Amino acid sequence: MSNESQAGDKSPTDIKRIIGRYGGDQNGPTVVCVAGLHGNEPAGTLALEKVFEKLDALKPPMKGELIGLTGNIQAITCGKRFIASDLNRQWNPAYLEELLASNSDTQLGPEDREQVDLHHAISEAFARATGTIYFLDLHTTSADGPPFVVLADTLRNRGYAMNFPTPVILGLEEQLGGTLAGYVCDLGHVTMGFEAGRHDDPASVDIHESTVWVGLLASGSLQQSDFPEADRHRAALVEACRGVPRILQVRHRHHVDEGVGFRMEPGFVNFRPVDEGHTVAHDNSGPVRVPERGRILLPLYQSQGNDGYFLVRRVRPFWLWLSALLRYVRFDVLARWLPGVRPHPQRANALLVNPRVARWLVIDIFHLLGYRRQAIEDGRFVFARREQTPSNGTMSVAPASNR
Numbered sequence: 001m002s003n004e005s006q007a008g009d010k011s012p013t014d015i016k017r018i019i020g021r022y023g024g025d026q027n028g029p030t031v032v033c034v035a036g037l038h039g040n041e042p043a044g045t046l047a048l049e050k051v052f053e054k055l056d057a058l059k060p061p062m063k064g065e066l067i068g069l070t071g072n073i074q075a076i077t078c079g080k081r082f083i084a085s086d087l088n089r090q091w092n093p094a095y096l097e098e099l100l101a102s103n104s105d106t107q108l109g110p111e112d113r114e115q116v117d118l119h120h121a122i123s124e125a126f127a128r129a130t131g132t133i134y135f136l137d138l139h140t141t142s143a144d145g146p147p148f149v150v151l152a153d154t155l156r157n158r159g160y161a162m163n164f165p166t167p168v169i170l171g172l173e174e175q176l177g178g179t180l181a182g183y184v185c186d187l188g189h190v191t192m193g194f195e196a197g198r199h200d201d202p203a204s205v206d207i208h209e210s211t212v213w214v215g216l217l218a219s220g221s222l223q224q225s226d227f228p229e230a231d232r233h234r235a236a237l238v239e240a241c242r243g244v245p246r247i248l249q250v251r252h253r254h255h256v257d258e259g260v261g262f263r264m265e266p267g268f269v270n271f272r273p274v275d276e277g278h279t280v281a282h283d284n285s286g287p288v289r290v291p292e293r294g295r296i297l298l299p300l301y302q303s304q305g306n307d308g309y310f311l312v313r314r315v316r317p318f319w320l321w322l323s324a325l326l327r328y329v330r331f332d333v334l335a336r337w338l339p340g341v342r343p344h345p346q347r348a349n350a351l352l353v354n355p356r357v358a359r360w361l362v363i364d365i366f367h368l369l370g371y372r373r374q375a376i377e378d379g380r381f382v383f384a385r386r387e388q389t390p391s392n393g394t395m396s397v398a399p400a401s402n403r
């Protein structure tokens, strides 16, 4: 499948960082939508253009403000995912701080310059905020399939995502280091990544448009009574996701190293069920088989990217209820005293788990509490999780405080 998109014939001067702004006269939530962080995913920018056109025509009252921003302008002009580095994998605070401190533009790569400029636009939007900040990151995938929400697993993000009638994937955001949504989430804001469908499918534009309207209604910026099309947009999302479980959790990620010749078998769409041992791809060392039963997500059908595929599985409502309860009673404080578990000596939001002592149940409990395994240090798993409480609501390069 081609990695190129129809947007490839634009020049950088045709594409503006700020797609549009609406509202801002009344206090209320700020909804920031970013589209095109990957340059071969034009659907989000086209959808935002439609939203702003409609807002300008209808002029409904809005509490707070909606801002639409373009991600990787240079990559969009070439129709490529990125030019030199993935703009949605380099938002760790230390790296950003380095970029912002750099006073020599010539030393920065193309995505570094995009990041500095985009950071500036986001900071301005956040600085004007008079209420809760909601951040929506709009993407598409190289495979076909129903749309879905990708969530950094905090209770506030869960609460917002439940307003969308779309499958929600837990544990995926945590697997992808350095995402913009992850960075904004760590600042204490409500964030959501949204995958609308295949990159060049015109339906992906409509799905993204419906998502933005539902997101505005869910944030309280827009009232249903002022926007007669609300039901139609909700119904469009329901229809697009028919037959897919509501909440799923990542069970496995297949990492692809440079030059291993990874080739996904043709015909996989997002959420396609597979049995244990099913061959889903080949690389230079032979067939790639799934380690357990589940559903395929984000199969790699483009040349750029390191995630071969993900395996997800349904989470039953009981576990969601239990996990919300465990977080509510701050079970994480008690979890530190479970056998084989101790706090990480340097990181406040991380725990060290000895896999020889801790039972699988312990690891399942950590998942429920929003912890994901990030690394192995001295034979111990490092489990870490996102901030669960909002910080001061401003955009800064410093990580959120250690609460």
Ligand SMILES: [Zn+2]
Binding pocket: 037, 038, 041, 139, 140
């Ligand atoms: Zn993307």
